[in-house]
Amino acid sequence: MKRPMTRAWTAGALLRALATIVAFALIVVPILIVVVAAFSPNDYFQFPPPRLSIRWFVEFFGLVNMRNAFLLSVELALASATIATILGTLAALFLARRRGAVNALLQSLFLAPLVFPTIILGVALLLLYKTIGMPVFAGLLLAHCVVGMPYGFRTVLASAQALDPALEEAGQSLGAGPLRTLLLVTLPLIWPGVLAGWLFAFIVSFGELNTALFLTGPGITTLPIEIFSYLQFQGSQLVIAAASSVQIALIVILVAVIERVVGIARITRAR
Amino acid sequence: MKSTWAWFLLAPPLALALVFFVVPVVYLFWVSLHAASTSELYGAALTLRNYTDVLGDSFYLTIVRRTLGVAAVILGLCLVIGYPVAYFVALLPPRRRMLAILLLLFPLMVSNVVRAYGWVALLERRGVVNTALRDLHLTDAPLELLYTPSAVVVALMTILLPYMVISIANTLAALDRRYEEAAQALGAGPVRTFLHVTLPLSTPGVASGALLVFLLTLSAYVTITLLGGPRSKLLVSLIYDSVTAFQWPRAAALAFVLLALALGFTALILALLRPGRVQGSGR
Numbered sequence: 376m377k378r379p380m381t382r383a384w385t386a387g388a389l390l391r392a393l394a395t396i397v398a399f400a401l402i403v404v405p406i407l408i409v410v411v412a413a414f415s416p417n418d419y420f421q422f423p424p425p426r427l428s429i430r431w432f433v434e435f436f437g438l439v440n441m442r443n444a445f446l447l448s449v450e451l452a453l454a455s456a457t458i459a460t461i462l463g464t465l466a467a468l469f470l471a472r473r474r475g476a477v478n479a480l481l482q483s484l485f486l487a488p489l490v491f492p493t494i495i496l497g498v499a500l501l502l503l504y505k506t507i508g509m510p511v512f513a514g515l516l517l518a519h520c521v522v523g524m525p526y527g528f529r530t531v532l533a534s535a536q537a538l539d540p541a542l543e544e545a546g547q548s549l550g551a552g553p554l555r556t557l558l559l560v561t562l563p564l565i566w567p568g569v570l571a572g573w574l575f576a577f578i579v580s581f582g583e584l585n586t587a588l589f590l591t592g593p594g595i596t597t598l599p600i601e602i603f604s605y606l607q608f609q610g611s612q613l614v615i616a617a618a619s620s621v622q623i624a625l626i627v628i629l630v631a632v633i634e635r636v637v638g639i640a641r642i643t644r645a646r
Numbered sequence: 647m648k649s650t651w652a653w654f655l656l657a658p659p660l661a662l663a664l665v666f667f668v669v670p671v672v673y674l675f676w677v678s679l680h681a682a683s684t685s686e687l688y689g690a691a692l693t694l695r696n697y698t699d700v701l702g703d704s705f706y707l708t709i710v711r712r713t714l715g716v717a718a719v720i721l722g723l724c725l726v727i728g729y730p731v732a733y734f735v736a737l738l739p740p741r742r743r744m745l746a747i748l749l750l751l752f753p754l755m756v757s758n759v760v761r762a763y764g765w766v767a768l769l770e771r772r773g774v775v776n777t778a779l780r781d782l783h784l785t786d787a788p789l790e791l792l793y794t795p796s797a798v799v800v801a802l803m804t805i806l807l808p809y810m811v812i813s814i815a816n817t818l819a820a821l822d823r824r825y826e827e828a829a830q831a832l833g834a835g836p837v838r839t840f841l842h843v844t845l846p847l848s849t850p851g852v853a854s855g856a857l858l859v860f861l862l863t864l865s866a867y868v869t870i871t872l873l874g875g876p877r878s879k880l881l882v883s884l885i886y887d888s889v890t891a892f893q894w895p896r897a898a899a900l901a902f903v904l905l906a907l908a909l910g911f912t913a914l915i916l917a918l919l920r921p922g923r924v925q926g927s928g929r
Binding site: 392419468488490492496503521553581583599603606 | 651652656659660668671731733734735737758759761764765766767773777778800803804807808836840864867889897
């Protein structure tokens, strides 16, 4: 049946197109502004910039605090994404074929950090760490693992549930033990899910604010927190635009990797 | 044999979730029930005073009301702008729809501090907006756009908008178009079809989008601080301030007030929109 092109239909379509243009502008422009500002040649941002310069990137890597924060963020994201994905994968393999109230509860527990207000988790962990005397880096790493684990868990769970159980049974009936079946049959089959989970956990850790806000210490600061404190105490200067662009650039590279390795479809379904 | 193998899978992730998620939150609640102490993290005496102080103090209540007000405005704007955008995205052909959703997902991966800074660069005294207004001779002196509740609303709304759009678009894209065609065949106009068929069927997407936007608004300390400044504090700012002042029981109680708001809103959304009722009859 053909839709009648009444006035209300056209008005509705116009409204949707208009809202889409406005929304995309509001979402994308602040990010684009940051990237353009980072290439400013002057002390203050002019739009359009008279010419492009990389002086603020040079400045960014020249600041010891910024450079260290960037390196710490990368280390933290690499380590926490790896731990979170391994743990999330184990949990997903355990729960993939189980039903019942206890398993439903476990699944909610593993997904809970996605919706739990992370600011509360930050305060709670800080208090726990103060009580037991946790070292700063270890504490930060564990917090990032808690925040990242649901991403690994969710993507692997989807892959593992889509897996044909006959394949694992075939492996076992051919004499492979549980560990050999896991390594030689299950893992290769769910690998795209594991990889997507790792990349998500990395991205989340690399941008994490609400727990890191409380858990970073003197000399041990992540890039987002360093950007935040610089903005608060030194004010809005263009070196922040450069720092932000470095953050954005890394995300762009990772998204490209995800698209290459596992495809866009998996990203759009993963949230 | 099989059960020990399964236990080996479950134990490590369960340990992390229990020791570094459940235990600290329970401990935080325990601390919120204690008096303050100058020498220890918290005093020995059990008390409800941290809660009664917060709920009986007009300063705290003003901040709670402001928090709910700001969250409501952000949520309303996200719905009004997000729904038509989601509709537009859902009607795109699959390949383009994927691209649109990727374009919406990408900003969510960029750290919120970077996105908040983008708004600072736009709104500050020598920012893009003020410079443009001056160059167009619309203003003589720069407008004070930053450090206002409106700045917080605009920035947070745009930061969280993709969650709302993606949630609703995914539901709308999965919706069986024959329901709408049936309504039209039975004589309903486009407005009636939308109000009585499309909108009710999209409530699961609206509910999950609304929950995400509301819960993330409550926690958005960095955005609120950078754009609101010291005069537009919200509940989350008070938690941070209590922590930096080493008032642990007070910080803990405020954290649980925030959690209560989050849970209350979740219950409200589930009761009002009843997203569960659609799934059974959906496809």
